[in-house]
Amino acid sequence: MMGFVGLKLLFIGVVFFLCLSSCYSQFNPADKYSIDCGSPSNTTIGNRVFLSDSLASSFLSTPQNVLVDTSANSIPSSEYSPLYKTARIFTQTSTYTFRITQSGRHWIRLYFFPFSASNYNLTTAVFSVSTPDHSLLSDFKAESVQTKEYSVNVTSGDLEITFTPTGSSFAFLNGLEVVSVPDPLIPDDAMSVNPPTNFKGMLNKALETLARVNMGGPVVTSRNDSLWRSWVTDLSYSKNRNFESNVSNPTAVRYPPDGATQDDAPVSVYGTAATMASENDPKANFNVTWEFPVDRGFQYLVRLHFCDIVSTSANTLYFNVYIDDSNVLPDYDLSTKFGGSLAMASYSDFVTQSLNKNQIRISIGPSSIKDVNPNAILNGVEIMKLSNSDGSLSGGNIPSSNSSSKKSIGLIIGVVVGVLVAILAGVIFFCVYKKRKQEQLNQSKIWIPLSTNGISQTMGSKYSNGTTISAGSNFNYRCPFAAIQEATNNFDESWVIGIGGFGKVYKGVLSDGTKVAVKRGNPKSQQGLAEFQTEIEMLSQFRHRHLVSLIGYCDEKSEMILIYEYMENGTLKSHLYGSGFPSMSWKQRLEICIGAARGLHYLHTGYSKAVIHRDVKSANILLDENLMAKVADFGLSKTGPEIDQTHVSTAVKGSFGYLDPEYFRRQQLTEKSDVYSFGVVLFEVLCARPVIDPSLPREMVNLAEWAMKWQKKGQLEQIIDVTLKGKIRADSLRKFGETAEKCLSDFGVDRPSMGDVLWNLEYVLQLQEAVLQNDPDENSTNVIGELSPVIHDFNRGGDGGGDGAAQFEMSSGDDISGVSMSKVFSQLVKSEGR
Incomplete structure (x- = not known):
C-alpha cells in the first residue's frame, strides 16, 4: 500500500515538474557576446559571464587602447554595478565586429556610467553609435547610469557596432552585450493605431526599448527573466495612484499553446496586475492612466501584456484599453479569447503613427456593457521606438562603415557612376543649371525675415564680424552656425527648455548678452522643412508685441535653426497646471488672454490676407x-482665403482637444477655426486643467464639452479653478463664459471674430475691476457683436470732436497693442461713445 502511495506521489511530482519546465524558456541563443569594457578580469552577473576587455579586444578595431576605472565608492548600486567600475575610452572612430552564426534579430545592450577618471571626465563625452544600417545614438551625452537596449535584424555574417566621437570629444562604454533573440518574439505585423489597420514590415525595423514595465508589481531583474530583460515598476508613470489597485496571484498564471510564452514575459509579470480601485462599486466610472516619455517624430510598438488573475468565472471582466485617445481594445474579455479559460498569459501589439508629441498615454477603464462590475486589468507594458525611413533611431546620420569590402564595392559603384555621369554630362549640367536657378528664385522668396532699410547682413560673433550684402528692401538676419553653437554652449542638453514637433528648443545667450530661444530642427524631416519655411515666411511679415519675434535663422550644414526672443516665464500651460508655478490671479489670466487675442486679431487682420x-x-x-x-x-x-472665397480647403492639422470640429468634418479652414481653439484656451484658463484627461470620469474627459454643459446650466462657477473660488465677480465670470461659449459654437458662422472676442475680454476685465455705472447693457447676454467697432485709422481722432466711434478708427494692419485698450473700451461702452 505504501509502495502504491509512493509511486503516486512520484508520478504527481514528475507531472508537476514537466508542467513547470514547460513554462520556462528552452531558448538557447546561438550568438551570445558579453563584455565588461575596461575590466582586466571577467565579471559574473547572475548566470552571465562578461568577458574582460583584454579577452574581448579581438572583436575591436580601434586606433588607441584607453582603459579607465573609478573608485568603488562612486559605483551606483544595481545588479550591473560591477560593470560600472571600468570603461573603455574611444578617442577616434572605433568598431566592434561580432561574427553572427545565425541570422535574425539580436539584442544590443549598451551600459553607460559617466564617472570621472584621472584623465577623462566621462560626463563630457559626446558621441554617436551606429551599425552599418542604423543610427542608434547621435551626439549622445550620458548624464547618469543608463542601459540602452536595441533590437536589430542581422542578415549578414557580421554585426558591426561603431563608436564615433563628436568633434574633439571622445566616446566611452562600460559594458556591451550582443545576444540572439527568439524569432517569434517580434512579429512582422501588428495592429496600427488610428486608423486601426494592419501594420506590416516590423522585420525591416530596428527597435529601441524605451519602457518595460511590470504593472502593479515589483521590479523584475534580468536574473529572473529568460531573456535577461529588466522590468521596472509603474510608479513613475502613473497619473493618479488613487485610481489604481494592485493584485498578485503568480500561481494562477498559465502559458497556453497559442498565447504568450515565458520568453514574452515571466510569471512575475503576468502574475501581478494593475486594476481599477473600484472596490466593487457598480457606479465606478474612471480610467487608470499611465504616461510614458517618448521622442517626437517616430512610430512606436506598444506591447500590452494581459493575464486575468482576478476573475473567478468567465465572461465577468469586460474593459476598454486606450492608447492616447484611441480605444484599441473595446469591451475586451480575456476569457473569451481562450474559450472561457482564466489566467491565460497573452499580449497585444499596436503600432502608433509618427508622433508629434513627447509622450504616449495608456489607459484602462470600464466597459459600457450593462450589468458588469466596472473593472479593468493590465499586467505589463513594453514600448519600443521604430527606426525611421532612414534607418535611424536617433535622427542622426549613419556613419560610413570602415569595412574594406564595402569600400571596394563603393569604389566599383563610383567608377560606374562616374562613367554614366560623363556620358550624360551635358544633359545633367543643363538640368542642374535650371534647378539651381529655380532654387535661387525660391530662396529669394523665403529668406526675408526682417524688413527695414534695404541691407542684408549676417549676425556677428567671436568667429565672424558678419557680412553685409545688398538685398533689395529686406534686412536679412542669417546667423552663422558657429555663433549659435557659442550661444547655446554647443547645444548643451542641460540648456533645453522645450521639445516640439520641429525639434528641441535651447536657451541661448548671444555675444552681446541678449537671451534667446534657439529652436533646432531635423534637416531630414520634410515636415520640419515645411515648418521651418513657414515660420520664416510668416514671422518675416509681422512685427507685433503680442507675437513672438524672430531674431534670426541658420541654414548652414543642412541645419534648420530659428532664433527667437527669449520668453522668461515659459508657456501659459505651465502656469495653469502640472508645473508647480504659483497660481495666477483672475486679472493676470484675463490680461494674458487679452494679449493673446490681440496677437491673433493682428494675424487675422494685419496683412493683405488673413x-x-x-x-x-x-x-x-x-x-x-x-x-x-x-x-x-x-x-x-496658413494664409486665409482670397477675397472671393469663404475658406481654404486643406488637410486637417492642429492639436487634439483644441481642433475646430467643423474644420475637422469639412476640411475647410477659416479664421473661425482659430476662434474655436481660443475658446478652448479660455475654459482652460478658467478651470486650470488639461483639455483632454482620460484619467477623469467619462463626462469630464473633454474640457470643452464638460465646461459647455455647466455654462449652459448657468453654473460655471462650479468648475472653476479652486484658487479662484470667491475671487471673480459674478458679472465678470458670466461675460467670460458667454464669450467662450460663442467661440465654441458648432458652426464658424456663429462664432465671433477675434476682434469681437478681444473687445469682450476687455469688457470682462472692466467688470472685474469695477462695475460700470448706468450701463444699460451691463446685464446684456449679447455684448458680442454690439461691441465691435469698425476699426480703421486710430490716430485720426485727436481733438475729441465728432462721433465717438470715429475717434477710434484705425488701419486693421496697425499694431495697436501699445495703446491702452481699457481707455478705448471705456469710451466705446458708454452711451455717448456710441
Whole structure:
C-alpha cells in the first residue's frame, strides 16, 4: 500500500515538474557576446559571464587602447554595478565586429556610467553609435547610469557596432552585450493605431526599448527573466495612484499553446496586475492612466501584456484599453479569447503613427456593457521606438562603415557612376543649371525675415564680424552656425527648455548678452522643412508685441535653426497646471488672454490676407518676464482665403482637444477655426486643467464639452479653478463664459471674430475691476457683436470732436497693442461713445 502511495506521489511530482519546465524558456541563443569594457578580469552577473576587455579586444578595431576605472565608492548600486567600475575610452572612430552564426534579430545592450577618471571626465563625452544600417545614438551625452537596449535584424555574417566621437570629444562604454533573440518574439505585423489597420514590415525595423514595465508589481531583474530583460515598476508613470489597485496571484498564471510564452514575459509579470480601485462599486466610472516619455517624430510598438488573475468565472471582466485617445481594445474579455479559460498569459501589439508629441498615454477603464462590475486589468507594458525611413533611431546620420569590402564595392559603384555621369554630362549640367536657378528664385522668396532699410547682413560673433550684402528692401538676419553653437554652449542638453514637433528648443545667450530661444530642427524631416519655411515666411511679415519675434535663422550644414526672443516665464500651460508655478490671479489670466487675442486679431487682420494660426493652444502662448502674452509657433500657419472665397480647403492639422470640429468634418479652414481653439484656451484658463484627461470620469474627459454643459446650466462657477473660488465677480465670470461659449459654437458662422472676442475680454476685465455705472447693457447676454467697432485709422481722432466711434478708427494692419485698450473700451461702452 505504501509502495502504491509512493509511486503516486512520484508520478504527481514528475507531472508537476514537466508542467513547470514547460513554462520556462528552452531558448538557447546561438550568438551570445558579453563584455565588461575596461575590466582586466571577467565579471559574473547572475548566470552571465562578461568577458574582460583584454579577452574581448579581438572583436575591436580601434586606433588607441584607453582603459579607465573609478573608485568603488562612486559605483551606483544595481545588479550591473560591477560593470560600472571600468570603461573603455574611444578617442577616434572605433568598431566592434561580432561574427553572427545565425541570422535574425539580436539584442544590443549598451551600459553607460559617466564617472570621472584621472584623465577623462566621462560626463563630457559626446558621441554617436551606429551599425552599418542604423543610427542608434547621435551626439549622445550620458548624464547618469543608463542601459540602452536595441533590437536589430542581422542578415549578414557580421554585426558591426561603431563608436564615433563628436568633434574633439571622445566616446566611452562600460559594458556591451550582443545576444540572439527568439524569432517569434517580434512579429512582422501588428495592429496600427488610428486608423486601426494592419501594420506590416516590423522585420525591416530596428527597435529601441524605451519602457518595460511590470504593472502593479515589483521590479523584475534580468536574473529572473529568460531573456535577461529588466522590468521596472509603474510608479513613475502613473497619473493618479488613487485610481489604481494592485493584485498578485503568480500561481494562477498559465502559458497556453497559442498565447504568450515565458520568453514574452515571466510569471512575475503576468502574475501581478494593475486594476481599477473600484472596490466593487457598480457606479465606478474612471480610467487608470499611465504616461510614458517618448521622442517626437517616430512610430512606436506598444506591447500590452494581459493575464486575468482576478476573475473567478468567465465572461465577468469586460474593459476598454486606450492608447492616447484611441480605444484599441473595446469591451475586451480575456476569457473569451481562450474559450472561457482564466489566467491565460497573452499580449497585444499596436503600432502608433509618427508622433508629434513627447509622450504616449495608456489607459484602462470600464466597459459600457450593462450589468458588469466596472473593472479593468493590465499586467505589463513594453514600448519600443521604430527606426525611421532612414534607418535611424536617433535622427542622426549613419556613419560610413570602415569595412574594406564595402569600400571596394563603393569604389566599383563610383567608377560606374562616374562613367554614366560623363556620358550624360551635358544633359545633367543643363538640368542642374535650371534647378539651381529655380532654387535661387525660391530662396529669394523665403529668406526675408526682417524688413527695414534695404541691407542684408549676417549676425556677428567671436568667429565672424558678419557680412553685409545688398538685398533689395529686406534686412536679412542669417546667423552663422558657429555663433549659435557659442550661444547655446554647443547645444548643451542641460540648456533645453522645450521639445516640439520641429525639434528641441535651447536657451541661448548671444555675444552681446541678449537671451534667446534657439529652436533646432531635423534637416531630414520634410515636415520640419515645411515648418521651418513657414515660420520664416510668416514671422518675416509681422512685427507685433503680442507675437513672438524672430531674431534670426541658420541654414548652414543642412541645419534648420530659428532664433527667437527669449520668453522668461515659459508657456501659459505651465502656469495653469502640472508645473508647480504659483497660481495666477483672475486679472493676470484675463490680461494674458487679452494679449493673446490681440496677437491673433493682428494675424487675422494685419496683412493683405488673413493668416490662420491653426495651432492655438495654451502651450503656444508664451509669457515674458512681466507675464505679457505672445503667440508663438507658426509652423502650421496658413494664409486665409482670397477675397472671393469663404475658406481654404486643406488637410486637417492642429492639436487634439483644441481642433475646430467643423474644420475637422469639412476640411475647410477659416479664421473661425482659430476662434474655436481660443475658446478652448479660455475654459482652460478658467478651470486650470488639461483639455483632454482620460484619467477623469467619462463626462469630464473633454474640457470643452464638460465646461459647455455647466455654462449652459448657468453654473460655471462650479468648475472653476479652486484658487479662484470667491475671487471673480459674478458679472465678470458670466461675460467670460458667454464669450467662450460663442467661440465654441458648432458652426464658424456663429462664432465671433477675434476682434469681437478681444473687445469682450476687455469688457470682462472692466467688470472685474469695477462695475460700470448706468450701463444699460451691463446685464446684456449679447455684448458680442454690439461691441465691435469698425476699426480703421486710430490716430485720426485727436481733438475729441465728432462721433465717438470715429475717434477710434484705425488701419486693421496697425499694431495697436501699445495703446491702452481699457481707455478705448471705456469710451466705446458708454452711451455717448456710441
